Amino acid sequence: MKCRTCGAKAAVNMRQHKLALCKQHFLDWVPIQTARFIKKYRMFGPEERVLVAVSGGKDSLSLWDILHRLGYQADGLYLGLGIDEGLGYSDESRRLTEQFARQHGLKLHIVDVQATYGYDIPTLSALTHRGQNRPCAVCGVVKRHEMNRIARDLGYDVLATGHNLDDEASVLFGNTLSWQAEFLLRQGPVLPAHDGLARKVKPLCRFYEKEMTAYALLRGIEYIYEECPFSAGSTTIYYKELLNRLENDRPGAKLAFYLKFLEARENGLFRSSLDSSQPMYNCPSCGQPTQYEGKCSFCRMIEKVQPA
Ligand code: Q46
Ligand code: ZN
Ligand code: ZN
Helix, strand or coil: CECCCCCCECCEEEHHHCEEECHHHHHHHHHHHHHHHHHHCCCCCCCCEEEEECCCCHHHHHHHHHHHHCCCEEEEEEEECCCCCCCCHHHHHHHHHHHHHHHHCCCEEEEEHHHHHCCCHHHHHHHHCCCCCCCHHHHHHHHHHHHHHHHHHCCCCEEECCCCHHHHHHHHHHHHHCCCHHHHHHCCCEECCECCECEEECCCCCCCHHHHHHHHHHHCCCCCCCCCHHHCCCHHHHHHHHHHHHHHHCCCHHHHHHHHHHHHHHCCCCHHHHHCCCCCEECCCCCCEECCCCCCHHHHHHHHHCCC
């Protein structure tokens, strides 16, 4: 297999795009494509300040690397979740994130959840039983709250996450199985700022996970290989496996599923759900927007676990 651009031996063969590239041309192709998606979906402009949520994994570190190479003003935000489970997951992901920031001279904000609120994610989950022994529900509330708080307090225009096509297609598949119109309407490369919530963008949403793995490896980015120990057995992973089987038989099916969805949404599918969407309130405790009157779910959770 030869590189389409220079004819040298290809390092990456992307059957889904009928495209093979050598190392150099693949490393050029990824930022060019990313810049195209940023423009196409109007994610942000060169004058805007971007806060990249970095976890130490291949996607978020690659995203930070790509935005840096493209010349955007992109700072990082690392949330210390305190997930250990005997594997030192959070410690190692923090070490790799700090190392990346140092090597590239990038600015990194760190929020340690336990140091800030007194509890790490597993403890918060055990105390609130929200996750029923699976702390992801608690973790999701904390991450959303903290990312938005830092973006707002430090004056960033936009919050960028490293979700790739496999992540997006898997969430889309789950929402489609249960026809969650409200969620389907909100899923996409850009979630505009509204009611005090920062604009959220996903510049990698059209890259296959294996493309991002190749990018990180070929760029020599050191990232955490292990998944979060709490992700084992999740429906997201199960849907990813199903979609991979489909993709294996029909290369490009995953991308088509996602792009056709975006097109249908653009053409007005699910719009009636938007019309009936609820107004937002402001949490009296932290000031962040919330769907219901009274304190937001994050503040209610923290209040619940505080000793009386
Ligand atoms: S970090 Fe948090 Fe994920 Fe771990 S606890 Fe679940 S949600 S799996 S992306
Ligand atoms: Zn080449
Ligand atoms: Zn609140």
